[in-house]
Amino acid sequence: xxxxxxxxxxxxxxxxxxxxxxxxxxxxxxxxxxxxxxxxxxxxxxxxxxxxxxxxxxxxxxxxxxxxxxxxxxxxxxxxxxxxxxxxxxxxxxxxxxxxxxxxxxxxxxxxxxxxxxxxxxxxxxxxxxxxxxxxxxxxxxxxxxxxxxxxxxxxxxxxxxxxxxxxxxxxxxxxxxxxxxxxxxxxxxxxxxxxxxxxxx
Numbered sequence: 555x556x557x558x559x560x561x562x563x564x565x566x567x568x569x570x571x572x573x574x575x576x577x578x579x580x581x582x583x584x585x586x587x588x589x590x591x592x593x594x595x596x597x598x599x600x601x602x603x604x605x606x607x608x609x610x611x612x613x614x615x616x617x618x619x620x621x622x623x624x625x626x627x628x629x630x631x632x633x634x635x636x637x638x639x640x641x642x643x644x645x646x647x648x649x650x651x652x653x654x655x656x657x658x659x660x661x662x663x664x665x666x667x668x669x670x671x672x673x674x675x676x677x678x679x680x681x682x683x684x685x686x687x688x689x690x691x692x693x694x695x696x697x698x699x700x701x702x703x704x705x706x707x708x709x710x711x712x713x714x715x716x717x718x719x720x721x722x723x724x725x726x727x728x729x730x731x732x733x734x735x736x737x738x739x740x741x742x743x744x745x746x747x748x749x750x751x752x753x754x755x756x
Contacts, residue, residue: 580719581677581712581719581721581743583745585671585677586742586743586745587742587745587747587749588669588671588672589669589671589677589679619646619647619648619649620644620645620646620647621644621645622642622643622644622645623642623643623645624640624641624642624643625639625640625641625642625643625658625660626638626639626640627639631664631667631668631669632668632669632670633668633670633676634666634668634678635664635665635666635667635668635678636664636665636666636667637662637663637664637665637667638662638663638665639660639661639662639663640660640661640663641658641659641660641661641687642658642659642660643656643657643658643660644656644657644658647695652694652695652697653692653693653694653695654692654693654694654695655690655691655692656689656690656691656692657688657689657690657691658687658688658689659686659687659688659689660686660687660688660689661684661685661686661687662681662684662685662687662708663681663683663684663685664679664680664681664685664710665680665681666678666679666680667679667680675714675715676714677712677713677714678712678713678714679710679711679712680710680711680712681708681709681710682708682709682710682711682720683708683709684708684709685706685707685708685709685710685723686706686707686708687704687705687706688704688705689702689703689704690702690703690704691703698731698734699729699731699734699753700731701729701731702727702728702729702736702753703726703727703728703729704725704726704727704728705725705726705727706723706724706725706726706727707723707724707725708722708723709721709722709723710723719743721742721743721744723742724740724741725738725739725740725742725747726738726739726740727739729753730750734752734753735750735751735752735753736750736751736752736753737749737750738750
């Protein structure tokens, strides 16, 4: 399966302090959307590194056709910082039909994770305390996805120059299998979110 772990790591947020429609030094809706899409790309690239192939599974896992394992990964951010992702992943598969299921409960903790906006500004985010993700996916090993459901809750703080704020996160994402498009709904930094984009974006 390509690009399906922690997909997408985007946020629904009710921002207080510096973020959101009622804040002083605000993120705009466009900036919040851009930041969310950047994190989707980060998470989808992580999935490519984190999911095993049949050739990479050990003998015990192949005999059981399912296994649960800890997941610990530090993902670099561009241009600076990182995001720590920890939790457990349960994978089940049919080595004849090459079908796979994946369920994950993960915690993502950005650490001064920087993103350069299209206007050149750099926003840094840090977990406050973190972002909790539940993911359930089915699909074809090494191929397309059949289903995907993701929920994301938590919060993060952001800084940009002398401005700062806090965002709380609460999103739901689902996959349209025929089109391979992901729909994300909720709110992000005080803004409502209703966006659709390709599952392979990023």
